[in-house]
Amino acid sequence: MPLISIRNLTKRYGGSITALDSLTVDIEPGIVGLVGSNGAGKSTLLKILLGLLGATSGEATVLDLDVRTRGTDIRQRVGYMPEHDCLPPDASATDFVSHMALISGLPRTAARERTAEVLRHVGLYEERYRAIGGYSTGMKQRVKLAQALVHDPVLLLLDEPTNGLDPSGRDEMLELIHRIGVEFKIAVIVATHLLGEIERVGSHLVAIEGGRLLRSAPLHEFVEQTGTLAVEVDEGAPSLAARLAAEGLEVVVDGRAVLVDAADERPYDLVRDAVAELGLPLVRIERRRHRLEDLFRDVPTAAVEPSGGGGQP
């Protein structure tokens, strides 16, 4: 039995906007990245899995419980960290998290103990007695994570957990997610539009676009297809591409860059020669580390921003 099973799940808003389009995928325990650009349907999917939103058609089960009828039971065993702000500024982290523990069904003493423990795990110490209103974004994200974790869920659903964090805050959050998945042994689903983050912590990747499944596979299968060489030139990218294609290479033009499929060493020389012969102003040649992004670049519907700013409304 998979942790989550989704069959032909479709969600339309108001008949015209399709958030999910007959999505079918199974998700197994681990740290699973749910990746897609903004508006791909990630938040919608998480809300349907929690039983908060009804699907237009299709079905889904979480922990073998039907999301349409067993929402309450699912929510008792799942922790959810929403994307947007969700903390009252005038309560302290301790008060708020232990209140949420009570609402999650923990008895009073247990709620207090778990709160202290979880806040320590997410790295909030003395400041946990101060009002949340005075916290930094990073601390607020930790409180949001703590309230999702306080009742020791079987599964955590995190919606854009690194939103608004600076690079070091981002690293710490990712480290924390990694610990939760690996040390705490809690299944985690991380919805994000940043592929790089999943690459660092995830074990499995589910990519969706336009409400449809792009691909679901263990992370290494995505990363193994490395070897794209990005050749960036100030001008003449199309002629370079044509030249390299004539040599029998797989090439794609991406703005000012030419992406070359470089399975072995041969393309390096070819690129060097081609650039020199055409006399093109070469900016840089680099191996694309975030190969995952190509996944989206190859989508025929193409209306995709591989990386981008803030979250959905």
Place this chain on the structure above:
Amino acid sequence: MTDPTISAAAANGGPAGSIYDIGYRRYEGTRLGRAHAIRSLFFHSLRSSYGIGRGGRAKIAPIILGVLAILPAVGIVAALTLFAQFGGGEEFNDQVPIRFDTYAGTISTIVILFCAAQAPELFGRDQRHGVLALYFARALRRSDYALARIGGFMSALLILELVPQAILFLGRVLLTPDIPKAVGDDLPSVGPVLAQSALAAGLLGGLSMVVSAFTPRRAYAVAGIIALFTIPNVVAGIVVGLGSSTIGTWLTLSSPTAILDGTNAFLFDTRLDSDFFFIDLPGIAFIGAAVVGIAGSIAITLRRFARIAT
């Protein structure tokens, strides 16, 4: 149960300090269900109404209003103490204007201010700061949430109404020479006091919760609640003053405070001593109006939270 994890951490070659890190522990204890969640939210609402658990500034308004609500009762009891020492308590007791049948009316302005100050805190806060999404992501249903919040707030109001009257009751009973007789005198008032306080807490609390459920912005909610409790009264007064007593009488039933004046008169069997609210209406009509008002405001609030997007 900590030993294995400590040795595991040591075996992993962690730094010396990490022996204090006992790692993540699963929660194996009891998990109480929905009823526990509702109960917890109910008491949270009740405590939040008095600013408990919300920092110092949140306590100022409820403490001031609470003291003001108790003040008349304390004053009467203090006066009774003096008279009990120097005699003349009987006459004072007969003439004092603050009695069980007038107490609810005496503090109604304070109760309304309490509603205006505290109701928006309960519903507005959760909506403004997105906390609603966290509540709905737990075992609670949307209706559970709304009912627990409303119930908690109404109970807070009930306490605000009943504590002063309990003080009044105890003072009156304990400060007379003949305690059994005093108990006998005051006991018939207990029923009406409870009923009137419940109706006032229900109606004023219910209506202010409706306003704050639809008005996340605090300032607007405060203004809305005060308007709801004063404007119908003024309008009805003007219409009656213009000579249309039939319309005025019915308009009276749109004013929460007038309804409560009516139920008070009915429950304590006194005359309505207002100039313009005339009693073409039977007393039971006021009770009916109050009950409809309470049920209606709960229904509207439930509907609001059934539909609100998070």
